[in-house]
Amino acid sequence: MRVALLAHELFPERAKTAVGVLRYADHEVVAVLDRDLAGDRVNDHVPDVQDAPIVADAADAPDCDALVVGVAPIGGGFEESWRPDVRAAIRQGWDVVAGLHYLLAEDEEFARLADEQGVDLRDVRAPPDDLSVATGEGVDARVVLTVGTDCSSGKMTGCFELRDAARERGLDAAVVPTGQTGIMIAGWGIAIDRVISDFAAGATERLVHRASDNDVLFVEGQGALAHPAYSGVTAAILHGSHPDSLVLCHVAGRETVGGYDTYTLPDPERYLGLYESVAAPVAPATVDAGLLNTQGLDGEEAREAVDGYGDRLGVPATDPVRYDADAVLDAVLE
Amino acid sequence: MRVALLAHELFPERAKTAVGVLRYADHEVVAVLDRDLAGDRVNDHVPDVQDAPIVADAADAPDCDALVVGVAPIGGGFEESWRPDVRAAIRQGWDVVAGLHYLLAEDEEFARLADEQGVDLRDVRAPPDDLSVATGEGVDARVVLTVGTDCSSGKMTGCFELRDAARERGLDAAVVPTGQTGIMIAGWGIAIDRVISDFAAGATERLVHRASDNDVLFVEGQGALAHPAYSGVTAAILHGSHPDSLVLCHVAGRETVGGYDTYTLPDPERYLGLYESVAAPVAPATVDAGLLNTQGLDGEEAREAVDGYGDRLGVPATDPVRYDADAVLDAVLE
Numbered sequence: 001m002r003v004a005l006l007a008h009e010l011f012p013e014r015a016k017t018a019v020g021v022l023r024y025a026d027h028e029v030v031a032v033l034d035r036d037l038a039g040d041r042v043n044d045h046v047p048d049v050q051d052a053p054i055v056a057d058a059a060d061a062p063d064c065d066a067l068v069v070g071v072a073p074i075g076g077g078f079e080e081s082w083r084p085d086v087r088a089a090i091r092q093g094w095d096v097v098a099g100l101h102y103l104l105a106e107d108e109e110f111a112r113l114a115d116e117q118g119v120d121l122r123d124v125r126a127p128p129d130d131l132s133v134a135t136g137e138g139v140d141a142r143v144v145l146t147v148g149t150d151c152s153s154g155k156m157t158g159c160f161e162l163r164d165a166a167r168e169r170g171l172d173a174a175v176v177p178t179g180q181t182g183i184m185i186a187g188w189g190i191a192i193d194r195v196i197s198d199f200a201a202g203a204t205e206r207l208v209h210r211a212s213d214n215d216v217l218f219v220e221g222q223g224a225l226a227h228p229a230y231s232g233v234t235a236a237i238l239h240g241s242h243p244d245s246l247v248l249c250h251v252a253g254r255e256t257v258g259g260y261d262t263y264t265l266p267d268p269e270r271y272l273g274l275y276e277s278v279a280a281p282v283a284p285a286t287v288d289a290g291l292l293n294t295q296g297l298d299g300e301e302a303r304e305a306v307d308g309y310g311d312r313l314g315v316p317a318t319d320p321v322r323y324d325a326d327a328v329l330d331a332v333l334e
Numbered sequence: 335m336r337v338a339l340l341a342h343e344l345f346p347e348r349a350k351t352a353v354g355v356l357r358y359a360d361h362e363v364v365a366v367l368d369r370d371l372a373g374d375r376v377n378d379h380v381p382d383v384q385d386a387p388i389v390a391d392a393a394d395a396p397d398c399d400a401l402v403v404g405v406a407p408i409g410g411g412f413e414e415s416w417r418p419d420v421r422a423a424i425r426q427g428w429d430v431v432a433g434l435h436y437l438l439a440e441d442e443e444f445a446r447l448a449d450e451q452g453v454d455l456r457d458v459r460a461p462p463d464d465l466s467v468a469t470g471e472g473v474d475a476r477v478v479l480t481v482g483t484d485c486s487s488g489k490m491t492g493c494f495e496l497r498d499a500a501r502e503r504g505l506d507a508a509v510v511p512t513g514q515t516g517i518m519i520a521g522w523g524i525a526i527d528r529v530i531s532d533f534a535a536g537a538t539e540r541l542v543h544r545a546s547d548n549d550v551l552f553v554e555g556q557g558a559l560a561h562p563a564y565s566g567v568t569a570a571i572l573h574g575s576h577p578d579s580l581v582l583c584h585v586a587g588r589e590t591v592g593g594y595d596t597y598t599l600p601d602p603e604r605y606l607g608l609y610e611s612v613a614a615p616v617a618p619a620t621v622d623a624g625l626l627n628t629q630g631l632d633g634e635e636a637r638e639a640v641d642g643y644g645d646r647l648g649v650p651a652t653d654p655v656r657y658d659a660d661a662v663l664d665a666v667l668e
Contacts, residue, residue, distance in 0.1 A: 133563045133564075134562055136563065136597060193530070193532040194532065196528055196530060198563075198564065201566060226612060226615035228470035229535050230535070231570065232566040232573075239561070239562050239565050240563075266614075266615045280600075282560055
C-alpha cells in the first residue's frame with residue numbers, strides 16, 4: 001500500500017504513529033504532510049528510515065492509496081486544521097486511516113464525501129462489537145509480552161524490532177498490536193484502551209489466538225502496572241495474553257510518571273517483581289530481558305545506561321533502535 | 335421508595351441484587367416476584383432482612399414506585415420470560431430499574447410504553463458519556479477499599495456492613511458503588527466493568543470525589559488482581575480510588591477461581607502482598623483487615639475459619655454478615 005502521513009507541526013518528535021509507520025510498516029510512504037517542514041525530506045530529520053518528501057498539504061503529495069493520520073494526540077481528538085487535507089484526500093480517491101477516539105466515519109462531511117467517492121474511512125481504534133470476557137485459555141505459540149515502567153517507554157517499538165530480529169533467524173514471528181499505532185503498522189489488531197473494561201482481557205486473548213499459527217508472538221503491552229490512570233489496561237493485557245516471557249521497557253533517566261509528575265516511578269527492579277508476581281497466578285512468566293530507550297544520550301552514555309539497566313534487572317538488555325537485539329532475543333526464546 | 339423485586343426462579347441463592355436490596359437499601363420492598371415460590375414470604379427463605387410477600391407476577395404485587403430487576407445473570411442478558419412483568423409494571427405506572435448489559439431503554443416495546451405512561455426506564459449499568467482519564471488526585475476523606483481473592487467474595491456486602499457499623503458510631507459514612515447491585519442499593523454509582531478501559535480509573539476517581547464530603551468512604555472493589563478475565567477492572571479501581579486502607583475479602587474454602595476452575599487461587603496471605611505492592615506506587619495502602627464469607631459453615635466451623643483467616647493475614651477478621659465488624663472497623667479507621 002502507498003500512503004501519505006499527516007503529521008502537521010509535530011514531525012518527527014511528537015508524531016509517534018508517523019515515525020512508526022516509516023520505520024516498521026510494509027507501506028511505501030510517498031509523502032509526509034507537515035506544513036512547518038515543507039520542502040525538507042524525512043531523512044533530514046529521521047535518518048534511519050525510508051525517505052520521502054515532506055509537503056505542506058495533501059494536494060502537493062504524489063498520488064497514493066491512503067492518507068494515514070500519523071499523530072495520536074492525548075484525548076484522541078480531531079484537529080480542525082486537518083480537515084482540508086482529509087477532504088482533499090477523499091476527493092483524490094484516497095482511503096483515510098485514523099486511530100483517534102473521534103471517529104471519522106461519524107463525521108457528517110467525511111462520511112458523505114467518502115460515500116460519494118467510494119473510498120473507505122478506517123477508524124482503527126473502534127473495537128469490534130462482538131467482544132466478550134476472557135476464557136482463560138492460552139496458545140501454543142511462544143508469547144513474549146513487552147511491559148513498561150510507564151507509557152511511551154518503547155513497548156511497541158520493542159515488539160517490531162524483536163519481530164524483525166526473529167524473522168532474520170527464519171522464525172515465523174508476528175506482532176500482536178494492542179494500540180492504534182501498532183494497528184496501523186501491522187494492519188490488524190484491537191485498541192485495548194478503547195474496549196469495555198470487562199472485555200479487555202478477552203479482546204487481548206482473541207488477538208493472541210488469531211496470530212497463534214506463528215512460532216513466536218510479540219504482544220504490545222500498554223501503560224504500566226502501577227500507573228495512576230492506565231493500570232487497568234496493563235493488567236488486562238498481562239493476563240489476557242497468557243505470556244511465556246516478559247520484556248521490561250524503560251526510558252533512560254525517567255523518574256516520574258509521564259504527565260503525572262507527582263508520582264515517582266518505582267525502580268525497574270521493583271517493577272520487575274510487580275509484573276512477575278501479578279502474572280504468576282495466571283501465567284508464570286518471568287522478565288527475561290530489558291529494553292532501554294536511550295534517545296537523547298550520546299554514544300558512551302547510552303552504552304553505560306544499557307549495561308547498568310541489564311545489571312539492575314539481572315537479565316540481558318539493549319536499546320533495540322540503537323543496538324542489535326540478539327542477546328535479548330535469545331533470552332526471550334529460551 | 336417502594337419497590338417490587340423481580341427474581342423469578344432464582345430467589346434467594348442466585349438473586350444477589352434482590353437480596354442486597356432487601357438487606358441494605360433504604361427502599362421499602364412491597365413484594366418479591368418469583369413464580370416458583372409464590373405464596374411464601376421473604377423471611378421463610380432469608381430470615382434476617384425486611385419481610386415481604388413473594389408473588390407470581392407484577393399484577394399480584396401491591397402498588398409501588400418501581401420494579402427492580404433483582405438478578406444479574408452472567409452476560410447481562412434479558413430473559414424474555416420477564417417481559418410480561420416489565421410490561422405490566424410500566425402499564426401500572428411504575429418505573430423500571432435494571433442493571434443489565436441489555437438496556438431496557440433501547441428495547442422498542444418498553445421505550446414506547448414508558449413514553450406513553452410517562453415512567454422512567456433506569457439502566458444503571460449504562461455509564462455516563464462524559465468520562466475521561468484519571469487525574470491522579472485523591473480526596474481528604476478516609477478511603478477504605480474492599481478487594482478480593484475472587485469475584486463474588488463479599489466486597490459489596492462488606493462495604494454496606496462496614497458503612498452501617500461506621501454510622502452506628504456517628505460517622506458520616508458512604509458506600510461508593512462500582513457495580514450494578516451496589517448502584518441499585520445506594521441509588522448512585524458507575525458500573526466500572528462497563529466503562530471504556532482507558533477511563534475506568536477516571537470513573538472511579540470521579541465517584542470518590544463525588545462522595546468526598548463524608549468522613550469515610552467504603553469503595554466497592556471488583557474482581558481480583560490476578561483474575562484471568564477481570565484483573566483490569568480491579569487494577570483500575572485499586573489506583574483510581576486512591577485508598578488509604580484495604581480490606582481483603584475471601585470465601586471460606588474456595589480454592590479455584592469461580593468459573594475458571596483450572597486456575598488455583600493464590601493463598602490469601604500472598605494476595606495481601608500483591609495488593610499492597612501494586613497499590614504502593616500510587617497510594618501506599620495496607621491490608622488492615624480481612625472479611626471471610628462463611629456461608630455454608632456451621633457455627634463452630636465458621637468461628638474457627640474466621641480466626642484462622644485473621645491469623646494468616648495478621649490482621650483482624652470477621653464475617654460481617656454473621657458477626658460484628660467492630661475490630662475490623664477499628665483497624666481500617668486507624
